[in-house]
Amino acid sequence: MDDSFSFRTTVSIRRRPDPLVVKAAIALGVVALLVGIFASWVAASERRSFARGDRRDGIASEVTVDDVGDVPATIATPTDGDAQQALDVAAAAARSVFGADGSFLGAGPARLSAVRPEYVFVDGPSTMPRIVSVAAEKGVWAAAVRGTDGSCVWTRVAADGSTVGGTASECTGWTALRAIPNGAPAPV
Numbered sequence: 001m002d003d004s005f006s007f008r009t010t011v012s013i014r015r016r017p018d019p020l021v022v023k024a025a026i027a028l029g030v031v032a033l034l035v036g037i038f039a040s041w042v043a044a045s046e047r048r049s050f051a052r053g054d055r056r057d058g059i060a061s062e063v064t065v066d067d068v069g070d071v072p073a074t075i076a077t078p079t080d081g082d083a084q085q086a087l088d089v090a091a092a093a094a095r096s097v098f099g100a101d102g103s104f105l106g107a108g109p110a111r112l113s114a115v116r117p118e119y120v121f122v123d124g125p126s127t128m129p130r131i132v133s134v135a136a137e138k139g140v141w142a143a144a145v146r147g148t149d150g151s152c153v154w155t156r157v158a159a160d161g162s163t164v165g166g167t168a169s170e171c172t173g174w175t176a177l178r179a180i181p182n183g184a185p186a187p188v
Contacts (some may be wrong), residue, residue: 081146082129087155087165089116090132092143094157102143104159109134126152126171135173142176144168154179 002188027176093115097107109121112134119132126133133144139159146152154176168175 007172033078083145083151083153086119086129086132086145087143087153089119089135090121090143090145091141091155091157091163094134094136094143095161098141098157098159102135103138103156105138107134107136107141124172131177133171135177137177140177142179144173144176145173146171 034047036113043132051183090112093112094104094107096115098113102105109123111121112121112132119130121132122135123135126144128146129148131145135142135158140156142154143152144152152171153165154173155163155166156179157163158177166179168179
Protein backbone atom coordinates (compact mmCIF):
# COMPACT_ATOMS: atom_id res chain seq x y z
CA MET A 1 0.00 0.00 0.00
CA ASP A 2 0.84 3.40 -0.70
CA ASP A 3 1.41 6.11 1.85
CA SER A 4 -0.71 8.60 -0.05
CA PHE A 5 -3.94 9.72 1.32
CA SER A 6 -7.07 9.76 -0.78
CA PHE A 7 -10.25 11.45 0.21
CA ARG A 8 -13.38 11.07 -1.83
CA THR A 9 -16.79 12.49 -1.28
CA THR A 10 -20.09 11.77 -2.96
CA VAL A 11 -21.65 15.10 -2.06
CA SER A 12 -21.44 17.54 -4.90
CA ILE A 13 -20.16 21.02 -4.33
CA ARG A 14 -22.95 23.55 -4.15
CA ARG A 15 -22.41 26.64 -6.22
CA ARG A 16 -23.93 29.94 -5.20
CA PRO A 17 -25.51 32.13 -7.85
CA ASP A 18 -23.60 35.24 -8.67
CA PRO A 19 -25.30 38.20 -6.90
CA LEU A 20 -24.71 40.42 -9.93
CA VAL A 21 -26.58 37.99 -12.20
CA VAL A 22 -29.50 37.83 -9.73
CA LYS A 23 -29.73 41.63 -9.56
CA ALA A 24 -29.58 41.93 -13.36
CA ALA A 25 -32.37 39.34 -13.78
CA ILE A 26 -34.61 41.15 -11.27
CA ALA A 27 -33.94 44.52 -12.92
CA LEU A 28 -34.69 43.07 -16.36
CA GLY A 29 -37.95 41.59 -15.04
CA VAL A 30 -39.02 44.93 -13.54
CA VAL A 31 -38.23 46.77 -16.79
CA ALA A 32 -40.19 44.21 -18.81
CA LEU A 33 -43.15 44.58 -16.42
CA LEU A 34 -43.07 48.38 -16.68
CA VAL A 35 -42.88 48.26 -20.48
CA GLY A 36 -45.86 45.90 -20.53
CA ILE A 37 -47.90 48.17 -18.26
CA PHE A 38 -47.04 51.21 -20.38
CA ALA A 39 -47.91 49.39 -23.61
CA SER A 40 -51.30 48.29 -22.26
CA TRP A 41 -52.00 51.88 -21.09
CA VAL A 42 -51.17 53.23 -24.56
CA ALA A 43 -53.38 50.63 -26.24
CA ALA A 44 -56.31 51.34 -23.89
CA SER A 45 -55.88 55.07 -24.38
CA GLU A 46 -55.91 54.63 -28.14
CA ARG A 47 -59.07 52.51 -27.98
CA ARG A 48 -60.81 55.21 -25.89
CA SER A 49 -59.68 57.85 -28.39
CA PHE A 50 -61.04 55.84 -31.32
CA ALA A 51 -64.33 55.35 -29.47
CA ARG A 52 -64.63 59.13 -28.94
CA GLY A 53 -63.88 59.66 -32.63
CA ASP A 54 -66.53 57.13 -33.63
CA ARG A 55 -69.10 58.89 -31.46
CA ARG A 56 -68.10 62.22 -32.98
CA ASP A 57 -68.33 60.75 -36.49
CA GLY A 58 -71.80 59.44 -35.68
CA ILE A 59 -72.94 62.91 -34.64
CA ALA A 60 -71.49 64.58 -37.70
CA SER A 61 -73.01 62.06 -40.08
CA GLU A 62 -76.55 62.90 -38.96
CA VAL A 63 -76.40 66.30 -40.67
CA THR A 64 -74.59 66.64 -43.95
CA VAL A 65 -73.39 69.63 -45.90
CA ASP A 66 -76.14 68.97 -48.46
CA ASP A 67 -78.73 69.66 -45.75
CA VAL A 68 -77.72 73.28 -45.28
CA GLY A 69 -78.16 74.58 -48.81
CA ASP A 70 -76.03 76.02 -51.56
CA VAL A 71 -73.61 78.39 -49.88
CA PRO A 72 -70.17 78.86 -51.47
CA ALA A 73 -67.53 76.90 -49.60
CA THR A 74 -64.85 79.58 -49.94
CA ILE A 75 -64.83 83.32 -50.39
CA ALA A 76 -61.67 85.07 -51.55
CA THR A 77 -61.67 88.21 -49.35
CA PRO A 78 -63.73 88.92 -46.27
CA THR A 79 -66.30 91.70 -46.53
CA ASP A 80 -68.87 93.07 -44.14
CA GLY A 81 -71.45 90.88 -45.87
CA ASP A 82 -69.42 87.83 -44.85
CA ALA A 83 -70.57 88.24 -41.25
CA GLN A 84 -74.21 88.09 -42.31
CA GLN A 85 -73.49 85.20 -44.66
CA ALA A 86 -71.78 83.30 -41.84
CA LEU A 87 -74.88 83.85 -39.69
CA ASP A 88 -77.13 82.60 -42.48
CA VAL A 89 -75.01 79.47 -43.00
CA ALA A 90 -74.86 78.79 -39.25
CA ALA A 91 -78.64 79.29 -38.87
CA ALA A 92 -79.32 76.89 -41.75
CA ALA A 93 -77.05 74.28 -40.14
CA ALA A 94 -78.76 74.78 -36.75
CA ARG A 95 -82.19 74.35 -38.38
CA SER A 96 -80.96 71.08 -39.93
CA VAL A 97 -79.84 69.84 -36.51
CA PHE A 98 -83.21 70.85 -35.05
CA GLY A 99 -84.97 68.96 -37.83
CA ALA A 100 -82.90 65.85 -37.12
CA ASP A 101 -82.99 66.00 -33.31
CA GLY A 102 -86.13 67.99 -32.45
CA SER A 103 -83.92 70.23 -30.30
CA PHE A 104 -81.21 72.84 -30.77
CA LEU A 105 -79.06 71.33 -27.99
CA GLY A 106 -76.99 69.37 -30.51
CA ALA A 107 -76.23 72.48 -32.60
CA GLY A 108 -73.03 73.31 -30.73
CA PRO A 109 -69.57 74.19 -32.01
CA ALA A 110 -68.36 70.62 -32.61
CA ARG A 111 -71.32 69.49 -34.66
CA LEU A 112 -71.62 72.69 -36.68
CA SER A 113 -67.87 72.63 -37.42
CA ALA A 114 -68.27 69.11 -38.78
CA VAL A 115 -71.14 70.27 -41.00
CA ARG A 116 -69.51 73.50 -42.22
CA PRO A 117 -65.71 73.12 -41.87
CA GLU A 118 -64.99 76.38 -43.70
CA TYR A 119 -66.22 78.25 -40.59
CA VAL A 120 -64.97 78.03 -37.03
CA PHE A 121 -67.77 77.65 -34.49
CA VAL A 122 -66.92 78.56 -30.89
CA ASP A 123 -68.51 79.01 -27.46
CA GLY A 124 -66.48 82.15 -26.83
CA PRO A 125 -66.51 85.48 -28.64
CA SER A 126 -66.33 85.94 -32.40
CA THR A 127 -63.37 88.00 -33.55
CA MET A 128 -63.80 87.86 -37.35
CA PRO A 129 -66.35 86.83 -40.01
CA ARG A 130 -65.14 83.22 -40.25
CA ILE A 131 -65.49 82.68 -36.48
CA VAL A 132 -69.10 82.16 -35.40
CA SER A 133 -69.97 82.23 -31.70
CA VAL A 134 -72.94 79.96 -30.95
CA ALA A 135 -75.18 79.17 -27.99
CA ALA A 136 -78.04 76.70 -27.79
CA GLU A 137 -80.89 75.78 -25.53
CA LYS A 138 -83.55 73.17 -26.24
CA GLY A 139 -85.91 75.50 -28.13
CA VAL A 140 -83.66 78.46 -29.01
CA TRP A 141 -80.38 78.78 -30.86
CA ALA A 142 -78.30 81.94 -31.39
CA ALA A 143 -75.10 83.02 -33.10
CA ALA A 144 -73.00 86.17 -33.26
CA VAL A 145 -70.31 87.18 -35.76
CA ARG A 146 -67.86 90.09 -35.68
CA GLY A 147 -67.66 91.86 -39.04
CA THR A 148 -64.49 93.24 -40.61
CA ASP A 149 -65.60 96.75 -39.62
CA GLY A 150 -65.68 95.72 -35.94
CA SER A 151 -69.46 95.59 -35.61
CA CYS A 152 -71.15 92.49 -34.26
CA VAL A 153 -74.28 91.05 -35.85
CA TRP A 154 -76.34 88.30 -34.29
CA THR A 155 -79.30 86.10 -35.08
CA ARG A 156 -81.58 83.98 -32.93
CA VAL A 157 -83.71 81.09 -34.21
CA ALA A 158 -86.65 79.72 -32.20
CA ALA A 159 -88.15 76.26 -32.37
CA ASP A 160 -91.23 77.67 -34.13
CA GLY A 161 -88.97 78.82 -36.99
CA SER A 162 -89.05 82.53 -36.17
CA THR A 163 -85.78 84.40 -36.55
CA VAL A 164 -84.73 87.73 -35.06
CA GLY A 165 -81.46 89.58 -35.37
CA GLY A 166 -79.62 92.69 -34.39
CA THR A 167 -76.29 94.15 -33.39
CA ALA A 168 -74.45 93.96 -30.10
CA SER A 169 -71.24 95.18 -28.53
CA GLU A 170 -70.35 91.82 -26.94
CA CYS A 171 -70.03 89.32 -29.77
CA THR A 172 -70.99 85.98 -28.24
CA GLY A 173 -73.75 83.51 -28.91
CA TRP A 174 -74.86 83.75 -25.28
CA THR A 175 -75.31 87.51 -25.64
CA ALA A 176 -77.35 86.92 -28.79
CA LEU A 177 -79.44 84.32 -26.96
CA ARG A 178 -80.53 86.98 -24.44
CA ALA A 179 -80.48 90.08 -26.68
CA ILE A 180 -83.52 92.26 -27.27
CA PRO A 181 -83.93 93.10 -30.98
CA ASN A 182 -84.85 96.71 -31.80
CA GLY A 183 -86.87 97.37 -28.63
CA ALA A 184 -88.79 94.08 -28.79
CA PRO A 185 -89.46 92.13 -25.56
CA ALA A 186 -86.74 89.82 -24.32
CA PRO A 187 -87.05 86.13 -25.23
CA VAL A 188 -88.46 83.81 -22.61
